[in-house]
Amino acid sequence: MNWGFAGYGRIARKFEEGLNHIGHDIVAIASRSGASDINNSIASYDNYEDLMNDPNVDIVYVNTTHNTHAKLTIAALNAGKHVLCEKPLATSAQDVKEMISVARANERFLMEAIWSRYLPGYQKAMKLIKSGVIGDILHINANFGFRMDPGAPKKRLIDPKLAAGAIWDVGIYPISLAQDIFVDDPVSMHVDAQLSEMNVEDRCAIQLSYDSDRFAQLTCAINLNTVNDAVITGTKGHMIMKDFWKCERFILIASDEESEHHYPMESTGLCHEAIACKDLIEAGQVQSPLISWDHSTQLAKIMDKAINMARD
Ligand SMILES: NC(=O)c1ccc[n+]([C@@H]2O[C@H](COP(=O)([O-])OP(=O)(O)OC[C@H]3O[C@@H](n4cnc5c(N)ncnc54)[C@H](OP(=O)(O)O)[C@@H]3O)[C@@H](O)[C@H]2O)c1
Structure with a gap:
């Protein structure tokens, strides 16, 4: 299973270390601000769209700022990719609902990367x-x-x-x-x-x-x-x-x-969720039993409400 990264910030580098530890391949990385230190064997894009269109990418790891998760995840799913998206899956329950319906329509795997759950x-x-x-x-x-x-x-x-x-x-x-x-x-x-x-x-x-x-x-x-x-x-x-x-x-x-x-935990700990993604995808699953779509929806609803109450 070939990974592509949307974003290449702090957590992406830790996730990369985890993937290297378990021998998963990273085939492409997209970072608008550029990532000069990317290994030559990995395709490097200065925009996210090219990543979504890369036929070598099976699963996109969305690791950008929270405001961008929904848009990038939906683009990846519509391009036929599976998605592991950093937490929070989105910044509203409405967006989470839409992301899930796009995953369902495309029959693609989608999981919120709450890495703790797989430790x-x-x-x-x-x-x-x-x-x-x-x-x-x-x-x-x-x-x-x-x-x-x-x-x-x-x-x-x-x-x-x-x-x-x-x-x-x-x-x-x-x-x-x-x-x-x-x-x-x-x-x-x-x-x-x-x-x-x-x-x-x-x-x-x-x-x-x-x-x-x-x-x-x-x-x-x-x-x-x-x-x-x-x-x-x-x-x-x-x-x-x-x-x-x-x-x-x-x-x-x-x-x-x-x-x-x-x-x-092994390595940076992030490899455990990556192993789960691969196993679930290979078993034909579109969601994780540990971080199910219902769980992510429930979290989003609670956070919507908590944030409204906090910022009121
Ligand atoms: N699982 C964990 O333990 C863990 C730990 C820390 C963070 N996280 C999560 O991982 C995600 C990224 O966190 P991080 O600490 O890695 O962040 P970071 O180092 O700031 O990197 C964020 C990435 O977002 C991209 N980006 C997209 N739109 C942006 C914008 N408008 N402004 C700035 N950057 C933008 C940047 O790439 P470009 O060059 O393309 O702009 C950058 O690569 C967040 O969802 C965070 O909650 C998870």
């Missing part, structure tokens, strides 16, 4: 939780916050025109975790946010309530380093996923016993 540590922790080892889950507390360089902030993190803000950038991880466990649509939401001068969330606290006794308390930030663990509490114990968004270690507290578990 061995994350998967093992979820398997234990879903086996009932800590009982019925009643509470989730999860954070993902980092402090961008205040002297030289990345434009894509602060500029509303590029669909910036903490919720789309990192809030999606704790929201995805909560939905992975609670599955249902939340019945109510409470949001508090610290907004930047450009009116995007620098920091945000989101509480999701599912019914009378299931809650998720989630925070995200692009201006504060937080402890990015997830603490999942059930009727029979707790699961503490250390750095849950890149989980390689978790602590299980069940039946009054505490145990620590380690599941290292």
